[in-house]
Amino acid sequence: MKKVLTIGEILVEIVATTKGHGFRSAQPLVGPFPSGAPAIFIDQLGKLGTPCAIVSRVGDDDFGQLNIERLRADGVDVSGISIAPGECTGSAFVRYREDGSRAFIFNIQHSACGQISRTAASEKLVDHCDHLHVMGSALSAPGLRGMIIDAAEKIKARGGSLSLDPNLRPEILNRPGLRPALERILSMTDLFMPSGDEVFLFSDSRDEAAAIQDLLRRGIRSIVVKRGSEGASLFENGERYDASPMQVTETDPTGAGDSFGGAFLSFWLAGASAQMALRYANAAGARAVTQLGPMEGTSSRAELDNFLHALED
Ligand code: ADP
Structure with a gap:
């Protein structure tokens, strides 16, 4: 079975349980929860039994340990996570505005996950993994770009595959050097997983069908568009498949796209049909x-089967 590698931030998240107020009146706060888009994504793969690993960095503190313990328990190879004495594990505070959108305070750049660098363990993983998943959020860190592009080139040169989730907040997009790095990664991408308007990131068109054609012309094999509470669509082998949204009560949308992406990749790599991977x-x-906390909602196969049976009956 192919082994999946991702490189990027691990952090803890502290979440406000009240809506529509600033942090000063957001009570109570809950957490710390294990988090970081690449970490949630890889945790979902681990829970589904796909061999997988993450290269990252945490401080020598409780926040780092709780992440490492969770990832290890869920089946992720944690040998590429450096524990840096004297540094703090990254953190984020999130609260929800009245309209459901999220406001974040991040402590990433000056924490351990802002200092991820090559190590003997990270190089070994690049040499042994067959698929690289790139999170755009990780590419936005200038210090990580070269490392991610090198890993992509090595894995692709060995006949491996690559997936890309742009996962980019609009305010990050204009950071110097980010666009060329994204273009380089896209040129090696087999599976592209944009969310909503990210489908237009590499096209001059604002028409979705035209943007999808532009992406397919660049040689991308499969494109999955995540549409939040509207479901998702897959474009593959000249066909379009749509998944209607499942009717659930939304408790915390953070991590939905990463859980979706990790699950899709797990089935896609295993050679499942397009319909099955999308379902x-x-x-x-x-x-x-439906779960509070970004990584709390990743699912095992049994949890997904029970969930599907309960909702489809
Ligand atoms: P991202 O976090 O990357 O923006 P989305 O919010 O689009 O990702 O969520 C990813 C996927 O999770 C969606 O395509 C859909 O399949 C599912 N999903 C997300 N929110 C809901 C919801 N409220 N109800 C049902 N399914 C949802």
């Missing part, structure tokens, strides 16, 4: 929003 990914995303 399980759609369920993984929907189940994720």
